[in-house]
Amino acid sequence: MKELDLLKKDWKKNENSFQQVSENDIYKMIHKNSSSVVRLIMIIGIIEFLFWIGISLFSNNDEYFQKLNMDNILLYMRILTYAHYAIIVTFIYLFYKNYIVISTTDSTKILMKNILKTRRTVNIYVWYNLGMIIFSLILGFMLAYFYNPDFALVKEKIEHDGIKAILFFIGIVIAIVGVFTVVSWLFYKLLYGFLMKKLYKNYEELKKIDL
Amino acid sequence: MSQDLEKSFVKQLKENQNIIHKICRLYTSGDDAHNDLFQEITIQLWKAYPKFRGDSKFTTWAYRVALNTAITLYRKSTRSISTMEFDNTKHFIKQEDYNYEEEEQIKLMYKAVYQLNDIEKALIFMYLEDKDYEEISETLGISEVNARVKMNRIKGKLKKILNP
Numbered sequence: 001m002k003e004l005d006l007l008k009k010d011w012k013k014n015e016n017s018f019q020q021v022s023e024n025d026i027y028k029m030i031h032k033n034s035s036s037v038v039r040l041i042m043i044i045g046i047i048e049f050l051f052w053i054g055i056s057l058f059s060n061n062d063e064y065f066q067k068l069n070m071d072n073i074l075l076y077m078r079i080l081t082y083a084h085y086a087i088i089v090t091f092i093y094l095f096y097k098n099y100i101v102i103s104t105t106d107s108t109k110i111l112m113k114n115i116l117k118t119r120r121t122v123n124i125y126v127w128y129n130l131g132m133i134i135f136s137l138i139l140g141f142m143l144a145y146f147y148n149p150d151f152a153l154v155k156e157k158i159e160h161d162g163i164k165a166i167l168f169f170i171g172i173v174i175a176i177v178g179v180f181t182v183v184s185w186l187f188y189k190l191l192y193g194f195l196m197k198k199l200y201k202n203y204e205e206l207k208k209i210d211l
Numbered sequence: 212m213s214q215d216l217e218k219s220f221v222k223q224l225k226e227n228q229n230i231i232h233k234i235c236r237l238y239t240s241g242d243d244a245h246n247d248l249f250q251e252i253t254i255q256l257w258k259a260y261p262k263f264r265g266d267s268k269f270t271t272w273a274y275r276v277a278l279n280t281a282i283t284l285y286r287k288s289t290r291s292i293s294t295m296e297f298d299n300t301k302h303f304i305k306q307e308d309y310n311y312e313e314e315e316q317i318k319l320m321y322k323a324v325y326q327l328n329d330i331e332k333a334l335i336f337m338y339l340e341d342k343d344y345e346e347i348s349e350t351l352g353i354s355e356v357n358a359r360v361k362m363n364r365i366k367g368k369l370k371k372i373l374n375p
Contacts, residue, residue, distance in 0.1 A: 109352025
């Protein structure tokens, strides 16, 4: 291609036409913070971990169950809670492991793959937490229904109205869970759509070449 | 120790800074964006420097990190076709060997290259830098055969942009 050769000639001719950066400027630059997508993903990932750990710490149900005199259930709940913490620790370990693998000296494709993997770990972690919330809500509602004396009124209503009332309460639970999920999903779509649009696009483009 | 490392890095980077400038020229428009990307590439090079053992050439290593930063780590979108980019080519025209028709063609070529996507730009960049297909395929992580095929497609695309 004739024009490309012409461009190459011009490109080489102007190789040294750039305004040079001094050693002093380079010193200053290397002490600044990166604004790369990897750093942002790490920061957001840590915030997400802390957020969900905070939520699980605050939702301590021991007192509630003690009040209801449900010591046998308390044991199960404790086991569940410790399992939950173990899973969180596993996620943090995976996130850290994926993060340190990211290296700019890999090929572009591998680098992109590793970044996406890190991101996916946090995504799964968040969906796991959402799943736990849904599970806890349903479980909590069922336990309350069967054991909590405050729910006597609800029970009475269900017995009186039958299937209609049951559907009504299930509907409320689904609505709460639904709103929560949709809001989280939107938040994610916006945040990561904005953050990783370019990366996804370039990754797809690169994958297409090797198809 | 770490100060020695810093010193040798700054020295090598200063000597080879044109590699980064060239990538910035291809991937950004305007001085601010150029300097912004230059800084990010410098930071990434510095972060990766302890792993650089000198068994490959500094430049080969720097090409890879710099391209990866421009394509992958740098968040700001690098594709916007504006008059700014077109003006970018202005100062590359030198008076002494002025050939109107040739210069006009070069200008149009730059403009066409700016319309390519990030990956295509990377291939063109390495072509302009006389990199062979082996290095292109290793840098991007695609097969050598497919790098060739892609390069031919890009040439076709450039032709199309030049002669719509």
